[in-house]
Amino acid sequence: xxxxxxxxxxxxxxxxxxxxxxxxxxxxxxxxxxxxxxxxxxxxxxxxxxxxxxxxxxxxxxxxxxxxxxxxxxxxxxxxxxxxxxxxxxxxxxxxxxxxxxxxxxxxxxxxxxxxxxxxxxxxxxxxxxxxxxxxxxxxxxxxxxxxxxxxxxxxxxxxxxxxxxxxxxxxxxxxxxxxxxxxxxxxxxxxxxxxxxxxxxxxxxxxxxxxxxxxxxxxxxxxxxxxxxxxxxxxxxxxxxxxxxxxxxxxxxxxxxxxxxxxxxxxxxxx
Amino acid sequence: xxxxxxxxxxxxxxxxxxxxxxxxxxxxxxxxxxxxxxxxxxxxxxxxxxxxxxxxxxxxxxxxxxxxxxxxxxxxxxxxxxxxxxxxxxxxxxxxxxxxxxxxxxxxxxxxxxxxxxxxxxxxxxxxxxxxxxxxxxxxxxxxxxxxxxxxxxxxxxxxxxxxxxxxxxxxxxxxxxxxxxxxxxxxxxxxxxxxxxxxxxxxxxxxxxxxxxxxxxxxxxxxxxxxxxxxxxxxxxxxxxxxxxxxxxxxxxxxxxxxxxxxxxxxxxxx
Numbered sequence: 388x389x390x391x392x393x394x395x396x397x398x399x400x401x402x403x404x405x406x407x408x409x410x411x412x413x414x415x416x417x418x419x420x421x422x423x424x425x426x427x428x429x430x431x432x433x434x435x436x437x438x439x440x441x442x443x444x445x446x447x448x449x450x451x452x453x454x455x456x457x458x459x460x461x462x463x464x465x466x467x468x469x470x471x472x473x474x475x476x477x478x479x480x481x482x483x484x485x486x487x488x489x490x491x492x493x494x495x496x497x498x499x500x501x502x503x504x505x506x507x508x509x510x511x512x513x514x515x516x517x518x519x520x521x522x523x524x525x526x527x528x529x530x531x532x533x534x535x536x537x538x539x540x541x542x543x544x545x546x547x548x549x550x551x552x553x554x555x556x557x558x559x560x561x562x563x564x565x566x567x568x569x570x571x572x573x574x575x576x577x578x579x580x581x582x583x584x585x586x587x588x589x590x591x592x593x594x595x596x597x598x599x600x601x602x603x604x605x606x607x608x609x610x611x612x613x614x615x616x617x618x619x620x621x622x623x624x625x626x627x628x629x630x631x632x633x634x635x636x637x638x639x640x641x642x643x644x645x646x647x648x649x650x651x652x653x654x655x656x657x658x659x
Numbered sequence: 660x661x662x663x664x665x666x667x668x669x670x671x672x673x674x675x676x677x678x679x680x681x682x683x684x685x686x687x688x689x690x691x692x693x694x695x696x697x698x699x700x701x702x703x704x705x706x707x708x709x710x711x712x713x714x715x716x717x718x719x720x721x722x723x724x725x726x727x728x729x730x731x732x733x734x735x736x737x738x739x740x741x742x743x744x745x746x747x748x749x750x751x752x753x754x755x756x757x758x759x760x761x762x763x764x765x766x767x768x769x770x771x772x773x774x775x776x777x778x779x780x781x782x783x784x785x786x787x788x789x790x791x792x793x794x795x796x797x798x799x800x801x802x803x804x805x806x807x808x809x810x811x812x813x814x815x816x817x818x819x820x821x822x823x824x825x826x827x828x829x830x831x832x833x834x835x836x837x838x839x840x841x842x843x844x845x846x847x848x849x850x851x852x853x854x855x856x857x858x859x860x861x862x863x864x865x866x867x868x869x870x871x872x873x874x875x876x877x878x879x880x881x882x883x884x885x886x887x888x889x890x891x892x893x894x895x896x897x898x899x900x901x902x903x904x905x906x907x908x909x910x911x912x913x914x915x916x917x918x919x920x921x922x923x924x925x926x927x928x929x930x931x
Contacts, residue, residue, distance in 0.1 A: 427698070433698060436900075437899045534813060537808075537809040548806075548827060555820060627705050
């Protein structure tokens with residue numbers, strides 16, 4: 388059995404390419420169709436209702452293009468819109484990054500987990516619920532870090548501004564936790580400075596890597612994996628300016644993900 | 660003659676309330692209908708085409724509610740979409756904040772002007788063109804300061820992160836200019852730290868204040884001013900979460916603008 392249809396991956400913007408990179412590293416022969424809703428980015432500062440509406444728009448755009456699986460590579464959308472996306476997916480398997488982050492945190496922790504993410508992700512309580520469902524008795528402390536997105540997009544991943552910001556957000560967590568979930572796809576870019584502030588005793592969880600493992604497992608379970616023996620393609624769709632999106636992708640990821648094409652689409656003809 | 664219809668003011672989000680405050684201070688008896696496109700904020704990182712589409716949506720929503728004048732209280736939208744908004748305004752006068760900022764800079768400068776704003780405002784070159792049209796021979800240096808918006812929204816207007824960020828963005832301008840235009844409605848919130856970095860020799864221009872003067876003049880010219888002898892109302896429309904918008908307004912402005920109502924609307928039924 389082989390299934391050459393692409394895996395659909397979406398995010399509010401370009402940050403989800405960190406998840407694409409993790410899937411590529413693990414499953415190089417799978418093709419990926421990525422959608423970044425760059426005309427309406429960010430989702431993390433918006434209400435649950437708006438995040439649900441935008442996420443369903445994005446999912447439908449990918450489903451209409453024949454993807455075999457949907458990966459929500461945005462913590463905000465995973466935390467707030469997973470049930471609604473599943474409802475619209477017509478049986479196509481849906482994986483959210485929160486699931487990967489929760490699984491990795493449960494493996495890593497000795498009992499005290501920190502979660503950092505957007506305001507909307509933290510408000511949803513999705514990580515707390517997921518961790519509690521996985522194992523009882525773990526303490527979870529969450530903290531929104533909205534400026535980290537801007538820092539990552541500016542490419543300021545390890546300068547004095549990034550360090551001062553990390554201290555402001557994270558000083559209250561040091562000594563309180565043994566594991567910290569980077570619950571936003573932009574945050575792995577800031578790993579150096581986050582690690583510096585948290586110290587060597589705290590494990591940092593990048594939910595993208597664990598999500599790639601879940602994708603691999605789920606493809607096998609559903610008999611959806613490709614048996615192609617050459618590299619898959621990575622095609623990008625964005626809702627605003629492909630040029631700016633590619634420039635931002637380079638700033639966030641360097642040359643770590645090769646993108647074969649990037650095109651503009653409109654995903655919301657009937658609802659803004 | 661009296662005209663009690665409200666003045667329509669729009670912005671990508673909540674920052675334009677700094678302009679509402681300036682209009683209120685000068686024209687307390689005028690009513691204002693404010694629209695913040697909080698479901699799609701920010702505009703400043705998006706393409707010209709997208710900014711034009713969103714701005715026309717916002718203008719039409721206000722025009723359909725019978726405003727007597729349109730104020731574009733967003734530098735990005737003023738810089739990129741003024742002609743298109745005028746085209747859709749059917750004769751209703753349209754004033755953009757860039758016009759106010761240019762006028763104020765021309766009054767203040769001895770010949771060397773700095774402009775800070777969003778990536779999109781800087782890319783548009785709108786301030787350079789406006790200043791050059793007003794007086795020849797003035798040197799204009801522009802610089803995008805994207806993180807300032809996040810800092811203002813976080814309420815970090817005068818801490819060590821704001822100071823380090825201001826140094827990163829502005830150190831290259833010190834000694835080069837005599838006047839600095841705060842070309843984004845969020846930036847006046849950061850005035851203390853910007854003043855600290857630029858030093859006492861540089862005049863800071865808040866385009867909102869000058870825009871309020873232009874509004875007053877234009878109302879008189881068109882015979883549109885109210886003669887009501889009691890305070891006008893300030894009604895807000897937002898495209899996402901009135902609660903969050905009001906909370907953010909309080910964080911940005913304190914109690915400086917009294918808002919009489921805040922309601923949710925959808926401004927883009929046919930284009931997202």
